[in-house]
Amino acid sequence: MDQIILQFLNGLDKGSAYALIALGLTLIFGTLGVVNFAHGALFMIGAFCAVTVQRILTLSTVVEDPTKTDFLGNPAKISTPYVESWFGPEMGAALIDWSVPLAIVFAIPIMVALGFIMERGLIKHFYKRPHADQILVTFGLAIVLQEVIKAFYGANPIPTGAPEVFRGSFDFGVLIGFDPNAIIYPYWRMVYFAFAAVIIGAVFAFLQFTTFGMVVRAGMADRETVGLLGINIDRRFTIMFGIAAAVAGLAGVMYAPINSPNYHMGMDFLVLSFVVVVVGGMGSLPGAVLAGFLLGILEAFASMNEVKAIFPGIDQIIIYVVAIIIILTRPRGLMGRKGVMEE
Amino acid sequence: MLGLTKKDFTLFVVVIVMVALAPFLLNPFPQGSSLAQMFNAGYPDLMQRFVIFGILVIGFNILFGLTGYLSFGHAAFLGVGSYSAVWMFKLLGMNVIPGILLSMVVAGIFALAIGYVSLRRSGIYFSILTLAFAQMSYNLAYSVLGNPSSNFNLTNGETGLQLLLTDPRILGQSTTPDGSLPVTNFFGIAMRDSYELRLGDWLFTFNAGYYLCGIIMLISFYISIRIFRSPFGMMLRAVKSNQQRMNYTGLNTKPYTLAAFVISGVYAGLAGGLLSSMDPLAGAERMHWTASGEIVIMAILGGVGTLIGPILGAGFNEYFKNILSKINDSVLHQWLGFLPDGIEDFLVTIIHPFVGKGWHLTLGLLFMIVIIFLPGGLVEGGKRLGGMITGRTRRSAKAEAKQRNHPAE
Numbered sequence: 001m002d003q004i005i006l007q008f009l010n011g012l013d014k015g016s017a018y019a020l021i022a023l024g025l026t027l028i029f030g031t032l033g034v035v036n037f038a039h040g041a042l043f044m045i046g047a048f049c050a051v052t053v054q055r056i057l058t059l060s061t062v063v064e065d066p067t068k069t070d071f072l073g074n075p076a077k078i079s080t081p082y083v084e085s086w087f088g089p090e091m092g093a094a095l096i097d098w099s100v101p102l103a104i105v106f107a108i109p110i111m112v113a114l115g116f117i118m119e120r121g122l123i124k125h126f127y128k129r130p131h132a133d134q135i136l137v138t139f140g141l142a143i144v145l146q147e148v149i150k151a152f153y154g155a156n157p158i159p160t161g162a163p164e165v166f167r168g169s170f171d172f173g174v175l176i177g178f179d180p181n182a183i184i185y186p187y188w189r190m191v192y193f194a195f196a197a198v199i200i201g202a203v204f205a206f207l208q209f210t211t212f213g214m215v216v217r218a219g220m221a222d223r224e225t226v227g228l229l230g231i232n233i234d235r236r237f238t239i240m241f242g243i244a245a246a247v248a249g250l251a252g253v254m255y256a257p258i259n260s261p262n263y264h265m266g267m268d269f270l271v272l273s274f275v276v277v278v279v280g281g282m283g284s285l286p287g288a289v290l291a292g293f294l295l296g297i298l299e300a301f302a303s304m305n306e307v308k309a310i311f312p313g314i315d316q317i318i319i320y321v322v323a324i325i326i327i328l329t330r331p332r333g334l335m336g337r338k339g340v341m342e343e
Numbered sequence: 344m345l346g347l348t349k350k351d352f353t354l355f356v357v358v359i360v361m362v363a364l365a366p367f368l369l370n371p372f373p374q375g376s377s378l379a380q381m382f383n384a385g386y387p388d389l390m391q392r393f394v395i396f397g398i399l400v401i402g403f404n405i406l407f408g409l410t411g412y413l414s415f416g417h418a419a420f421l422g423v424g425s426y427s428a429v430w431m432f433k434l435l436g437m438n439v440i441p442g443i444l445l446s447m448v449v450a451g452i453f454a455l456a457i458g459y460v461s462l463r464r465s466g467i468y469f470s471i472l473t474l475a476f477a478q479m480s481y482n483l484a485y486s487v488l489g490n491p492s493s494n495f496n497l498t499n500g501e502t503g504l505q506l507l508l509t510d511p512r513i514l515g516q517s518t519t520p521d522g523s524l525p526v527t528n529f530f531g532i533a534m535r536d537s538y539e540l541r542l543g544d545w546l547f548t549f550n551a552g553y554y555l556c557g558i559i560m561l562i563s564f565y566i567s568i569r570i571f572r573s574p575f576g577m578m579l580r581a582v583k584s585n586q587q588r589m590n591y592t593g594l595n596t597k598p599y600t601l602a603a604f605v606i607s608g609v610y611a612g613l614a615g616g617l618l619s620s621m622d623p624l625a626g627a628e629r630m631h632w633t634a635s636g637e638i639v640i641m642a643i644l645g646g647v648g649t650l651i652g653p654i655l656g657a658g659f660n661e662y663f664k665n666i667l668s669k670i671n672d673s674v675l676h677q678w679l680g681f682l683p684d685g686i687e688d689f690l691v692t693i694i695h696p697f698v699g700k701g702w703h704l705t706l707g708l709l710f711m712i713v714i715i716f717l718p719g720g721l722v723e724g725g726k727r728l729g730g731m732i733t734g735r736t737r738r739s740a741k742a743e744a745k746q747r748n749h750p751a752e
Contacts, residue, residue, distance in 0.1 A: 140640075
């Protein structure tokens with residue numbers, strides 16, 4: 001039993017990332033009808049926003065201290081981050097410690113702007129071209145973004161720590177009445193799950209309870225009619241593209257402490273996110289979220305040793321197997337609308 | 344001639360001449376000069392890659408160019424072909440022919456299985472299905488099938504499948520008399536044997552492996568021309584322009600698309616087998632989906648749906664990859680040395696991310712530019728350029744394009 005709960009929890013954090021990326025992909029597909037192969041790159045750029053904020057906060061003045069020497073006999077260098085000299089040592093240290101959550105504030109405008117530029121500058125010109133061209137141009141864009149990041153930050157993963165309070169793990173089992181040390185779970189993954197839940201909730205609330213969201217939903221159902229009513233649906237869809245980019249970016253920012261950002265992390269997630277979108281149903285937002293969590297949890301269960309003993313390697317392919325079965329038996333996906341992309 | 348129209352035959356002859364004379368054509372600069380180090384491409388390893396990737400993309404083009412089905416998992420067949428060929432070298436002997444044949448057969452069976460399932464969907468679903476299958480194969484090759492400690496080690500995981508001194512090689516020898524690994528050969532002609540011709544300052548290398556690959560590429564190219572011009576090819580084009588209408592007429596398109604898929608899978612397997620024949624080492628990274636993406640990039644760069652496009656695209660991609668990755672800061676400084684120092688340093692800083700290790704970036708940008716402005720790839724670019732030179736007005740070209748336009752889907 002404790003094993004099952006543990007695997008369930010393990011699936012949640014990966015599932016959250018899948019769900020957030022798939023949500024963005026679905027938003028873009030549902031509104032603009034574009035399959036965005038560059039969405040993984042947006043996730044990756046989000047993670048590098050966290051890296052950048054951390055680097056900016058740790059920019060330091062270096063002073064040589066002649067009274068002390070290091071082991072080579074040179075004067076010891078004392079580096080003081082600017083933020084510590086500006087805001088006082090305690091406040092400065094706290095800022096650096098909380099750099100990842102702080103990065104959210106910076107990431108939102110950056111990602112939204114990036115989304116606008118992508119949509120207006122590039123993808124707009126591809127609506128009338130075949131789907132294959134859309135896939136190809138966004139794939140090209142993904143390569144370019146990835147290589148730009150690589151040129152600036154290098155090819156190695158950059159460790160980006162979570163705030164001190166959230167480092168380490170806690171005993172989740174005790175909380176729900178199991179023996180101590182049965183279920184150990186890292187704090188930050190819990191935070192990530194909560195964060196993902198908030199973002200997903202916010203996106204749904206935005207679509208459900210605001211006039212803007214209502215218009216967007218109407219546009220997703222029947223773009224032409226909404227256009228005929230005199231509403232500038234293109235502009236709203238562009239804004240939705242920005243929001244989708246921000247969702248992917250935020251998923252990336254918060255994922256940085258779980259997995260040190262490297263330039264190809266986006267591509268790794270992208271393939272799986274596509275699978276998630278297909279399983280959930282192209283164009284269905286609840287489907288994307290549901291499938292994201294389901295597949296994340298399924299993957300966690302498949303990586304249990306007991307399961308692997310029966311089906312070796314199942315953890316590597318389970319998601320693809322599920323996707324293939326779903327596409328073949330129920331092409332509209334778990335929650336897809338009838339008739340959307342069914343052939 | 345050879346069952347080809349005059350125009351196709353001319354094209355075929357041009358390609359034959361290019362392949363035969365490649366060691367001359369690709370070595371325009373005298374040996375040892377600085378230009379030669381940078382731009383000469385006439386060494387065996389690179390020439391082999393030109394023709395092998397040519398085969399791969401020719402096959403991909405039969406699927407994507409004719410039927411419009413965009414497969415994002417073609418590298419899986421390449422990888423399967425590579426593994427099969429290496430296994431043949433391990434078990435049977437170092438002659439390349441059985442290895443190449445087995446790689447084609449295995450890749451064909453693999454393509455039949457994947458194609459049978461994937462082709463039940465079209466459009467984006469097809470792309471994602473092939474992508475999923477390829478990633479699955481990659482993951483399996485990387486982990487379970489390649490666990491060196493298990494009894495069932497098919498791919499040797501991360502290290503890659505390689506020849507060992509202890510392999511049986513029942514028709515050949517496990518080790519050469521001097522105790523090293525035997526080399527791949529074609530009935531006694533070692534693949535790495537080269538004849539070097541020295542003319543003045545120029546050095547030309549004629550490599551046995553290159554010519555074997557070249558001949559196989561020409562055969563593949565010939566078959567692809569025949570397919571393009573056959574009723575079968577016409578049927579595939581009809582699938583591309585409007586599959587629904589084909590179905591309404593009561594025709595089952597599935598056998599045709601499946602045949603195209605298997606043919607292109609066999610081509611990819613052949614390319615994989617040849618890669619292994621030239622260098623008997625097969626790794627899982629050949630199946631990774633970025634490798635599949637690169638196949639797509641080559642096809643697009645050359646020109647999808649054209650005969651010569653795949654060869655141009657593969658050659659272009661490999662050639663520029665080779666050159667760009669060789670350029671480094673000191674080379675740039677040398678080139679830009681005539682400029683004032685400040686401007687020189689500035690330019691070098693600007694160009695730096697695009698060359699050397701950053702060649703991916705340049706090719707990615709180039710790929711995007713081609714997709715955006717020149718969807719027909721190099722072939723269309725050449726046509727437009729030719730039109731400009733011969734002074735054909737834009738209007739007549741446009742009218743022609745209108746005529747050629749397919750009915751909307």
